[in-house]
Amino acid sequence: MLASLYRQRGLVVALVARDLKARYRGTFLGYLWSLLNPLLLLAVYTLVFTFVIPARVPTTVPYPLFLFAGLLPWLFGSGALLDAAVVLTDNGPLLRKVVCAPEVFPAVTVLSHLVHHLLALPVLLIATAVVAGLGVARFPWTVVLLPAALALWVCAVAGLSLAVAALAVHFRDLKDLLHNLLNLFFFATPIIYTLDMIPVRALRRVVQVNPVTPLIQVYRDVVLLGRVPSLLTWAWAAAVALVSWVVGAWIFSRLRETIAETV
């Protein structure tokens, strides 16, 4: 899977570039939107969770920033998955009429969402720096570990995207199912809350065994909270990412031959 994608890296890069180009074509602000969108989102959260529903988390970090740091990777992942569910059917003409390796398309989906994510990251980092400058919290130097945390998240998202893309060709229902699953997982993952805030023990166990939890935790710990996650958390996150990739790639390659005939 990786070898095939590497061989076609030129095409993958060209398609990602095409996606980005097409996305902001005809807008005045162009790529600035990639930066503006998260900035406006952060602004809205700050207003709502400071003045309307004053929320807190048991850290020194302001709640809006805490929410934002969890939401960014989540939006990247869920966006990529939702697009992956339709990417093969959308590119049906290409798959049916041109000799084209199908794995290129989910790869392009994940990569273009990753690019958007990377464009939004500066907003988070600058906001963190501003908060540190105001003396509210210390600047999280653990951010140097971000590439590792992000790599695990990308790996997990890519694996799931491959599986979703291939399966969605055969089951169109998957797209709607996925919407609801993502909603469920959004609330079952400590994004808008922390683990310690869950009052019921049993419920806390459930959230803890949710495989998305360690990936988001690792990410937020290093990028915002300035904590180095425990080795156990790292190991768990890595295991989830690896299993996701292996299973996703396996499902995709099993269904690969049937894709051009079915889309």
Place this chain on the structure above:
Amino acid sequence: MSAPTAVRLAGVSKRYPLLTRRGRLHSLKGALLRGELWRLQQEREGFLALSGVDLEVRQGETVAVVGPNGSGKSTLLKLVAGILRPTLGRVEVNGRVTALIELGAGFHPEISGRDNAIVNGMMLGLSRTEIMRRLPEIVEFSGIGEFIDQPVKTYSSGMYVRLGFSVAVTVEPDVLVVDEILAVGDEVFAHRCLDRIARLQRRGAAILLVSHDLGLVEQLAHHGLYLRQGKPVLVGPAAAVVSRYRSDVASEETGAQVAGGNARRWGNGAVSLDGVDLVDAAGRPVRLLSSGEAAAIRIAYTVRQPQEDFVFGVAIHREDGSNVFGTNTELDGWRPERLAGSGEMSLEFPRLELAPGQYLVDAAVHSRAGLAYDYACEVTSFTVSAPVGWPGCYAPRHQWQPRGPAMSPPTG
């Protein structure tokens, strides 16, 4: 004479799984729990789109696939292009394949023609630098001009297709697969397309094309493959394959049964060709004659059902399928009146000016619509000898006339 093989199909069959009402699988549960998903790949049931096709295309050779709709022509092309995989048999392709199955497939409407051409070219297997180098040629050939930097959504359908074709032929494939697309664009562009195809032929590209334009097939293709309900009916010289297909179409239109017969000879038997001979000036059958000699092709026939609509035809071709000469009574202006009993029809050549080599003769009697009464491929062959081994197939009487160069004439 025989160039290396570019495409070889050996015993190729393709079976499509039948779709159930909800898609090809009964349920998600069944698929995941009972492994239906994996099992379907080895499924024995389904629609057999193609069965037992053998075909060989050599470099520089053009093969046309003809047949009615739903006969598996496009499936065959997709198998060669590598878009589909055969259920049974083997498909071997040597070199870079480009498929012109749908032009401009996958153009993104929001980005410019230039960017689309680049992405399209990369999909067809060019590297970024290669495509950048050829971009001016693509723009020039498509005739899109300044619109190349406009988003593709503003293009007319003709511009869209022209750009798609330009990118595809610029790839300079070793094997080109063309599905019924030469009818695109205006007259001028259609000519340029044919020009480009001819250039690819000369460059040694193998071309596999599907077309319902039988005139075009005869013009472009050396060999033909006639498919009917997924099964090959006839593989042979393009002219013979086209005649066979025309005959079947004509008989279907008149409600008659499709002519029986084998790959070399077919027809409904209303008239039968009893013998086809090459005869010399004295009327003696010969197999060998010297270039420029008088000769005739003599067809003896017997009529079972008298006809008022009939055409006699003769075609001469080389062993590799290339046409040398062909004519029929209708082309030459003879009007049929009545055909009954038995008799002979002769096509006389006062001078048969052929280059040395071996020639094959097809003879036929058919209706004006193409319905074959009797069509005999390669019914006889003959060899032409000449004092000099001129290449080609035409050897007219000729003489050198030096006006300037000092040369001594040949002796003897």
